[in-house]
Amino acid sequence: MRFADAIRWFFALPDPAVDRSAMTPIQLSNDAHRRKLRTPFGRAMIRYRILLESIPHRVRALVGILWRATAGRWLWIKSTDFAETEIATMRYVANHTDIPVPRVWFSFKWGNCEYIVMDRITGITLFDALRGGYLQDGNKQDMIAGQLARHMAQLRSLAPPPNSSISSVLGGPVRCPRLFQDPLYGPTAPAPPTGPFKSEATMNLQLRHLRNLETCVPVVVAAHSTAHPLVLTHNDLVPRNIMVDHAIGKVVAIIDWEYAGWFPAHWEICMMINWEKQSVGLGWRGWISRILPRHELTYAQELEADASLLKALWVPERHA
Incomplete structure (x- = not known):
């Protein structure tokens, strides 16, 4: 195997001798994936990408565990996009009746969503x-x-x-x-x-x-x-x-x-x-x-x- 061919194989690069002009985008994607699966470097890159994609889920899971073990024992965070109205309603009900409603501590916005921090109800x-x-x-x-x-x-x-x-x-x-x-x-x-x-x-x-x-x-x-x-x-x-x-x-x-x-x-x-x-x-x-x-x-x-x-x-x- 020539050195150029070895490099192309190791990095899962396409063979320039193969005409791919008639391939659809899906066929091109599948062809690239098959090349990666045949090489150690390609397989390593696929595993690395899967690991990167799993990090946010793992981080969220870790944050959830830490939250439930600390402040989450007493507080509940609700995500909503109608926070102002819901907070106003709960405070109105709490001030005018003895209906038990969660006590609201504060609210904040992160990204496109609003969050209400309130008492966790047992x-x-x-x-x-x-x-x-x-x-x-x-x-x-x-x-x-x-x-x-x-x-x-x-x-x-x-x-x-x-x-x-x-x-x-x-x-x-x-x-x-x-x-x-x-x-x-x-x-x-x-x-x-x-x-x-x-x-x-x-x-x-x-x-x-x-x-x-x-x-x-x-x-x-x-x-x-x-x-x-x-x-x-x-x-x-x-x-x-x-x-x-x-x-x-x-x-x-x-x-x-x-x-x-x-x-x-x-x-x-x-x-x-x-x-x-x-x-x-x-x-x-x-x-x-x-x-x-x-x-x-x-x-x-x-x-x-x-x-x-x-x-x-x-x-x-x-x-x-």
């Missing part, structure tokens, strides 16, 4: 407690349901500021996966902001995908012709967002307030029943009848109308 989610069979004791179930009922009564008793619209506690846009989904980002992306809505009629128009009310089924016509008072709404009150101490039957925190805001009084239960599917097999409907005992009957028409629109039209992709 306990498990109600979802895990139900799925794990930790709440077989009916007395503990009653205790937790009773606490949630009192918390929701407090939340719904808060009066909105004068001239309020359907908005966040800051008066700006809201986030709700039922109200709007940008088609450019797909159904699995976080709900983008929508609103604020100047009236319930505007929000209803968006739910109908901008269709005239007269074209809808009678239950939608009846529900969307009724005005409802605005109440502070969690908007995602489901078992995965309720932290409990199942051993003593206590609600230790209600978390994830990024979707919260001032909404019509029926909206909480519409989201709890029509939108929440993950907890159906855990008897969630029975819990709702204890957490919001009157509302399942009071807003039966609104529930049916929302379910009808959801089935027929799905989530709006345009703003009203």
Whole structure:
């Protein structure tokens, strides 16, 4: 083997005698990869590249271990792009009710994402407690349901500021996966902001995908012709967002307030029943009848109308 050929083989360089002009980019890439696999230098470079690509994952894993062993025992960091609104909501709820919410220490932005540093909540989610069979004791179930009922009564008793619209506690846009989904980002992306809505009629128009009310089924016509008072709404009150101490039957925190805001009084239960599917097999409907005992009957028409629109039209992709 000539010296030039040996050098070309060792460094996995292409043979100039081979015509590659007709090869596609994929064929050229595969040819280069095969050459590298045939030489010690090429194989070493492939292993080196794999090692470099794995370093960020290893660093993240190491940082995670160190965090959980130190400050992570007391603090929780949540990544979001709606931090200001969620922080304002949690502080508003903490200042006006005795609903347990995580205490926020500070927030910061890194790259394109915002982070909220808050207290780590001890306990498990109600979802895990139900799925794990930790709440077989009916007395503990009653205790937790009773606490949630009192918390929701407090939340719904808060009066909105004068001239309020359907908005966040800051008066700006809201986030709700039922109200709007940008088609450019797909159904699995976080709900983008929508609103604020100047009236319930505007929000209803968006739910109908901008269709005239007269074209809808009678239950939608009846529900969307009724005005409802605005109440502070969690908007995602489901078992995965309720932290409990199942051993003593206590609600230790209600978390994830990024979707919260001032909404019509029926909206909480519409989201709890029509939108929440993950907890159906855990008897969630029975819990709702204890957490919001009157509302399942009071807003039966609104529930049916929302379910009808959801089935027929799905989530709006345009703003009203």
